[in-house]
Amino acid sequence: MAAEGARNVTSETTADGAPPRSAMALLVVTGVSGGGRSTVARALENVGFYVVDNLPQALMVEMAELAYAAGGSTRHTAMVLDVRSMAFSTDMTGAIRQLQARGFQPKVIFVDAADDTLVRRFESVRRAHPLQGTGRLLDGITTERAMLAEARELADVLIDTTHLNPNQLRARVEEMFGADEARALQVTVLSFGFKYGIPQDADFVVDARFLPNPYWVPELRELTGQRPEVSRYVLTQRGAGTFIETYARMVNATASGFAREGKRYVTVAVGCTGGKHRSVALAEELATRLQQVGLVAHTQHRDLGRE
Template structure:
């Protein structure tokens, strides 16, 4: 299979106010390299660059709006040229009812890009005429008239994401409270209720990643229940986070210095989550800082 066949191209176009920006963000969330407001005349050149670059660029989305037609109005010709070169682009057209578009523009107090000195409805009508052929030739038509942002995102993910890309990824992050809370934490767990290995001379110089410290911490009363409780919490909330489009969750586990208790608990929690088929890994923010 050549680089052209391996390159997944998506061309997003549609009416202004229809939701192209939301579609673009949703495509980014599922691994696409997104280029916004690309002149149509550059479609083929970008496809060639994506094919040569490989890697993350193998999934590339190009978002076109009516302003890009200043360079070329021949979207059909550009798509045809891509196909002749061995690419299989999918064209997504985003649309909405005129009344809905008018409400959206009025709510943000913006004029339509083709409105000029006329009314909003005049700009919408002119744009529809310009985009009529592109709408007819689209592989996917998404009417956003009755979709909110989350519903539109879910629709795009349904079309373009693999099951693996939709899974929530959990980072279990150990830290020391004396160095401050992690600003990106979604949940904060406090392990300072457990005895501190720092006060055990033979454990002081070791970390929670080492077996003797890990056994000491996890062998304390309540440690196993603590880990199990928060593993269940992640499992309980994960489906809701996934439905809301959250793909990364940070569970911060703290102790005083971020060397012993939090590290051991973070490693064990990540291990338990992996056993439950959650994509999880442990990181240690403050290990080695003391």
């Protein structure tokens, strides 16, 4: 019945000249308190989305229909939900299915961060967690994670903000959703340092520590992998070329499969010890190779500047 309803809606909208509901860019943004939902909302506004913040979950279908009927810029709409919206309804799966039955194709974005990071963020602004009550911060975080477990499972895009500052998070969201080609598979090649932890949102994690470290070359130590001298040193090492070619082929080979499965965002995390030299140079080169074969790819350097 749901599928039949969706077909009817699509047919009606096509008949009167309006685009189908499936063509509407509809995002559902949720995640843990302190994870960065507000930053994501502002970034989406920057790239032209109509953002509805703190929307009660029970009103998702009505809001989507209003945005669709209004047309114009509201056909790019983001609905931002937090745990407080679940006071009205906790059935996010049901709400998503209702939207799909109406012909919409919503994408769920879940913003997350490690517990210790969330604690530091709340303490830095001297604010209690909304579910903390008379307990500790961690009590509120644990309760919220349990309430949001279903929403996290539904997520099309998981953004881990543990090691991202607000500007980095904003840039990432704008790159994901700020252009028409955001509908195609987009590859983020993310450099990082193993000593700062593996990115939780990585689809592939590759290790560049088998290459000689420019840190031990005095004239390269203070430079980064974005500098030509460092890049040349890294890329001319034995095995570097094979490394790049192998992973470029792997990502390219899986791209069509990801697209068929409805996945639109892939993160390839390239790590070295500190995320300053080898991983940065290899990430830049890998992104270039992926662009050359027609993929939409860009780089981010999570830990650059931390040393």
